Amino acid sequence: MRYIPSTEEQKKEMLKEIGVSSFEDLIESVPQCLRLKDKLNIPEAISESELEDKIYRIAKKNADFYSMKPLIGAGSYRHFIPEAEKFLLQREEFWTCYTPYQPELSQGTLQSIFEYQSYISRLTKMEVIIPSIYDGASATAEAALMSLRLTHKNKIIVSNLLHPHYRETVKTYLAPHETEIIDLPYKNGLVDMEKLKILIEEDVASVIIQSPNFFGSIENMAEISEIVHSKSVLLINVIVESMSLGILKAPGEIGADIVAGNAQSFGMDLNYGGPHNAYLGTRKQYTRQIPGRIVGETVDVDGKRVFVMTLRAREQDIRREKATSNICTNHNLNVLAANIFLSLIGTEGLYQISLLNTKSAHYLENLLLQTGKFERVFDCPFYNEFLLKSKDDVSSINKKLLENNFVPPLKICEFYQEENMNNVLLFAVTEVLSRDNLNLVAKILSK
């Protein structure tokens, strides 16, 4: 077997050195009656070339997604990824190493995480950044748990326009903790401010708000922050499309206490849903309650500036059941991807992509409204995603788009069953769609 260098001869030699006559002697503590009598009933090994054929055949059962242009986002956005990033990511020193417990052999990983923390801190204007939770949904759940620990209260208000998968994940994580989850309804495409004012009480731990929300609308976070902070309640700001930070106000500017951000847009492939990555951000005073790993700067014995995993006394390998979270393996390689991506696009690139995504989404909305086949559902400011109600049946629209090599927009009724959500589509636009592409969409849908 090409991945197992030892020959049968060598194994015999080693058994002899160990002082046993056969392999069986080494596993004497495995009860005989529980041992497998037969070989595992799985397919016999195939060669690398056969393997390639097999997986190519399976991959072909998918659509040719590379050539298709996506009109869907809803928590996962196709952005262009520069080849330099993909190339660098493949360096085995990053790919094949373990968690950087030994800083002398891991400065590459550690410094990269530190740089990424610095970037995200500037983007979100939050002081402390936890670089890697599995994804936006689990990061939101961790933020919710963190707010319970910080406030010692047990009520959480969750916007109904938080991504449905995130909402469900929060519920799953909170289920054992006797937390009351209060659903904050929406009104006219944004969270219902009047309702929020009524719901906000001193016994609430936190309020979770996504902006831009699941419908793509940009919430008035400053006003929400004012309402939330009229009582001693924490504001958790969820960002699902982090590229929006290039142009939109940072959570730190509008008074968020904790930020949970899906970082997938920063150089991560869609990959049918994962692995992606998420960051958490908060204020320095809350550092004691953060989950997960964080990297800090220090010096080595020679006085060199170096980086180490720090504030570790919160973590599971040290604190066990008293840890702030169970998270251990996270999505570190995705942190590297995001760090390289942000380094490549730089200050100006981030701003320009963010600007372009806003403009081209508005361009498409306008074109589609002009066809006369669509109307707005709500009149809210949006970033790169928007809802349109179709006069035609949305299934046939999506079929047409698919035939023309577009990944169709989301039928919002899959997540929101209100009557006025029938025949409503959630469109997303990123820089991978050119003006020609958008014109073609409008042309297809005007017929």
Added chain:
Amino acid sequence: MKLIFEKSIKGRDGYSLPQDLFDNIKIEECLPEYVISKDKKLLSEVSEVDVVRHFTKLSKFNYGLDDGFYPLGSCTMKYNPKINEKLASLSNFIYAHPLAPEETVQGCLEIFYDLNKLLCEITGMDEYTMSPAAGAHGELAGILIMRKYFVDHGDIRHKMLIPDSAHGTNPASAAMGGFQIVEVKSNEKGTVDLIELAELMDEDTVGLMLTNPNTVGLYDEGIEEIEKIVHNKGGLLYYDGANINASLGIIRPGDAGFDVVHLNLHKTFSTPHGGGGPGAGVIGVKKDLIPYLPTPNVAFNSDQKKYYLSDTAEKSIGMVRAFWANFSVLVKTYVWILSMGPDGLYNTSETSIINANYVLAKLKNYYKPAYDRYCGHECTVTGREYKKYGVKTLDIAKRIMDYGMHPPTIYFPHFEPYAEETIMVEPPESESKEILDNFIDIMIKISDEAKTNPELLTTAPHNTPIRRTNDALAIKRAILTYDDELKLKDELKYQEKDIDF
């Protein structure tokens, strides 16, 4: 080494924007002023060439598995086959949107479905969920499944039994699952103390989380008895699959009576660790627990011959993440299993067990074993006898680096009096006898150095890009971003040589 921020030159760029920036549209027409950030968010300004050199240089400060031996115990640092990466990167996979119509993602769904069946056969379970993103994430999902099962049966239980040798994630996950943790002591053989287990297991206990072989690398020979004790009180048995590299084709947790199993695909199933993920922590369960698995799961409609995401389990614990799984990790796992076949899987465990016992046999006269018996796929020795020379286990580990290797896991597991100053060596099947012999020689040489020249160890490493770090200072200063550093610039007084090396 200089930070990317310190290489930034105003006006430089490393990205090519599309030609058409929709300049005919004014941003003010799109967005109200109150949502727009007043300033541009400052990243760095570097060229593509700068970025490539920066990260290439950074990579050289790392030690990876392809550089050499990486015997971290309980981490299963085995070779990551290159074909796995290529096949997981096919464009039809990586550009697949998770909410794309089902008919366009039949290939992805087939891999979910097939892999589920393969893992069931390998572990003797009835159904898997692919959702959890990592081992600890799988533990949490598994514990929530157990919790839901009992709630559903009107049998509210509050405690979870966890051996003292367990990974920290076990108690942390059980606490997140709302359970009170009861620790089970290890006996003089390094395994679960059956008498204590029988005393602790009661009808207020959901069950036992067990790693087998355990974190010392030892098989629990009382596994049949353990199963009876837990099941007789109506409890469930949770299998932490971190160490299943020792069991492939030999023993299946399902046959041994385990009800829930998690597998770390980034350990036994060869997918890369990536410096701390992404991996995957898939969960397998027995029939009675299938209704509680996270949603959705992939099913097959045999009439239409189509795979689909089934989201109808009303008793499910719910979603544990957005979307479905760490899909590319699943592809790599699938490819690895197909490359190995049944004989390759058996060979994997057989070779890793021989490797670990060989290292143990060769080292035991120099480093006292925590327990003097045959081990599974990893062995635990100790650095205790070098204390009298002023040498700690940490010093031994640091000295190993000087010989161009990654040290084993140290100080874990830790429980007195047997497992102190532990050095846990896991030499997976992908390591040859020559590599092990070299490691053994180095370890023997270091044991000699500890006696004759202890300072060489206490000041090690000497040959690494940086040397020992001041971890207390990191906590005290709490510099967590470059902006934190800038604020302390006057106090830090770095010289050029301290940051540019």
